[in-house]
Amino acid sequence: MSKYLKIIGKEAKKAIKSKVDSKTKNKVLNSFLLLLTKNQNKILQENKKDIKFAKKNKLKANLIDRLVLNSKKLVSIKKSVEDIIKLEDPVDKILENWKRPNGLNIKKVSTPIGVIAVIYESRPNVTSDISSLCFKSGNAVILRGGSEAINTNKILSLLFRRALIANNVNPNFVQFINDRNRKVVDFLLAKMTKEIDVIIPRGGKSLVKKVQTISKLPIIGHLEGICHTYIDKDADLKMATKVLHNAKLRNTSICGATETVLFHKKIIKKFCDIVLKNLQDSNCKIIGDKLTRKFFKGKIYPAGNKDWSTEYLSATISAKSVNNCDEAIEHINKYGTSHTECIITKNKKTAQKFIKNINSSIVMHNTSTQFADGGEFGFGGEVGISTNNLPPRGPVGLNQLTSYKYEVRGKGHIRK
C-alpha cells in the first residue's frame, strides 16, 4: 500500500509541472461533461453496486440516501461542472502590482497550491466537484472517498481522467485511491509530506478530528459548525421567525445550519413563543435555558451547559436569552466554532458591532446561516468550509484553491 501511495504522490507532483492553459482546462471539463452523459447507465450501474453492498452491510438509511445517484442527481453534478467552466481561470491573475522608489516592479500573481489530497465520506458528487475545482485551479488532486461509495467514485474519477487524456493533459491531475484499507488515511497524513501540499478532510467530526490529530500537513477544513442566530431587541418578528426556520430546518445536516438561537432579553417574552412554535410545528425539538422555558408555551427540554457546544445536525435547537448584543458576542466567541453566525436586527449600528466583534469566518446580518456555502457565495461550489484563522477561510471554492508568488522585475538592480 505505501509503495502504491508514494507512486500516486510522485505522479501528482509530476503532473503539476505542466502548466495547462485556460482554454484546455475548459476543454477538459467539457469532455468530462460529455463523458458523464454518454456513460450515465454505466455510472448508475456502478452506483447500484455500492448501494447493494451498503444495504448488505446495513448502512443507515440517511447514509444510503446520500450515496444514491439517479438521473436527477447527475443533472445537478453536471450543473456544477458547467458553473465551474463559466468561472474565470483563477491562476496567473495579477493580484497586486506596484513600483518601488528604486524602480523595481513587483507583482503578486496567483498560483496553484500544488498537490491536494481530499479525504471525504459518502456523497459521490464530491468526486466530480472537487476534481473539477482542483483541476481548474491548476492543482493535482488525490481522492480518497468513503469506502461505501468506492465503485461510484472510481467510475467518476476514471471518466475525469479520460477527459484529461482526450485533451492530451496528464491524467494524474486526478487520481483516485483504489484501496479500502483504513490505514491509507494514516499513511497519507503522516508519511506523504513531500508529495502532498495540503489535506482537505470533508466529512464527519470523527474523520476531521483524526486528520487534525495525525496530520503533519496543512489542513483546510473545519471540525464542527456550531452556528448561531442572534435575535436582537430591534429585530423584526416576522423576519426573525422566517429566517430562523430556514437557518435551522432547510437542511439540518449541513454545517451551516443554526444550532443555537439567542434572544435579547427585552424581546424574549414577545418573540420566543412565536419563533420557537414555528420551529416546533415543523417537528423541531426545542431545548432552552430558564427564560426561554418560562416564555415558550410548547414542549421544551431544559438545556445543560453541554448544549451550547453541541452540533446537533438534526431537527433540534438550543435557545438562550442574553442581556444584550455584547453578551451574545461573548457567548458566540466562547461556544462557537468560528464557522457562521447571524444577527437579526433592524438596527444597523448593532449589526455592525456584531459583525466586527464576532471572530467567525462568516458573519451575517438578516440572513439564513444556511447561505454559508461556496456555491451560494458564487465560488463555483466548494471543497469545504475552513474555520482556520489563516487563509483560506470560509467557503473554499475555485479562487481559494490558489496561492501566490511575487514576480520582481529589475534592470540590473543591486541592493545597497
Added chain:
Amino acid sequence: MSKYLKIIGKEAKKAIKSKVDSKTKNKVLNSFLLLLTKNQNKILQENKKDIKFAKKNKLKANLIDRLVLNSKKLVSIKKSVEDIIKLEDPVDKILENWKRPNGLNIKKVSTPIGVIAVIYESRPNVTSDISSLCFKSGNAVILRGGSEAINTNKILSLLFRRALIANNVNPNFVQFINDRNRKVVDFLLAKMTKEIDVIIPRGGKSLVKKVQTISKLPIIGHLEGICHTYIDKDADLKMATKVLHNAKLRNTSICGATETVLFHKKIIKKFCDIVLKNLQDSNCKIIGDKLTRKFFKGKIYPAGNKDWSTEYLSATISAKSVNNCDEAIEHINKYGTSHTECIITKNKKTAQKFIKNINSSIVMHNTSTQFADGGEFGFGGEVGISTNNLPPRGPVGLNQLTSYKYEVRGKGHIRK
C-alpha cells in the same frame, strides 16, 4: 513554567478582544518611539549586560556582533517603527465586495490573525520590529527571544508595553517570555494550541527544524534559503557580473543571498571566468562542476552533489552549467527551497518562462536576490519570509499578518 505560559496565552487572547482603532495604534507607536529615545542609556546598559554575559560564555564574534546595540543601530530600529506608522492600517479593509443574483451583499474584509508567537534568535531589533508589526495589524504577540539577548529584549518589550499603557490599551498585546528555560519552546509548540494561532520561527536551521517537527500549530517561516541566480545565454555580461556579486556578497548571512549560480552552456566559456573572478577578488570561495572548472582560471573546488543543496550563508558559491533554461528550472525546482531565484537575461520570453515555471515564493528578473526582504518590498519590514505553499508566502510584513472574514448582509434572505 507551564502555568506562567498558559497565563501569558490567556492574557493575549483577552487582549485581542478589544479592537484598537487606527489612530490609537499610531499613538502607541509614537509613544514607543519617544520612550526609545528617552531611555536610550538604559537600553544600552541592558544590552551591555547581555554582551558581557555573551563574552563570558565565549559566544562567537559574529553572534556578538548581531547582539550589540549602539546609537546607530537604535536609529535604524526607530526608523523601522516610523515606517510602520506611515503604513495604512491593514485591518478592516474591504478586499472584495460583490452582490449575488439574489441580492445578498458579500464583503471579504481583512482581520487580524489572532495571537502570534515568535521564536527568534539574537538580533534585538526583532523585538521592536515584530511588536510594532503585530500590534499595528491587530494581533497580540508572544515574544520568545534568544537567551543571549534576554536583557535587551526585556527592556525593549517593556517600553512597548509602557507605550500601550500610556494610551489606555491592554499591555498584553505584547508579552515577553522572561524565562531562559529551553523547554519553553517545546511547551509553546505542543501545548498551547488553544492560546496561540500561529508560530513564527525566526532563526537558524536547527531552530526552524525543531519548530517544524514539534509544532501542533500553523507555522509561518522557512527552513533554508538556497537561492539561485541563473545566467542565461542572452544575459548581459556586465549586468550578470554586477548583480551576482551583490546577490552573493552584499550580506552573506541573509536568507536571500544567492548560494548557486547556473550558467547557460552557450555562454559559460565567455562569462564564467569574468563573473566568478569578480567574486573571488572579493574573497569568495568558488565550488564548481566540470564545465565551470574547465573555464574558470582561478582557484576552484570540485562540487559534489551535496553542494547543490547546501545553504553556505558565507562567502562561498557553487557554480554549475545547464544546457538551457528548462534545465535551470528543473535544477532549481529540485534543489531549491522555494525561497528566491533570479534569471539574468535580455530575452523577455525566456524570462517569462523562468518566472512562470519556478515554484518559489519570489522569482526575479535582472535583480539581486538580496532584494528578498519585506522592507525592500515596501511591507514595513517583515516578521520573516514564508516558503509555505499556502498564504502567506514570501516576505511577511504588515498586510501579510492579517487574515479575513466574510460579511454577508441580507434583507431577511432565506435559502431555497
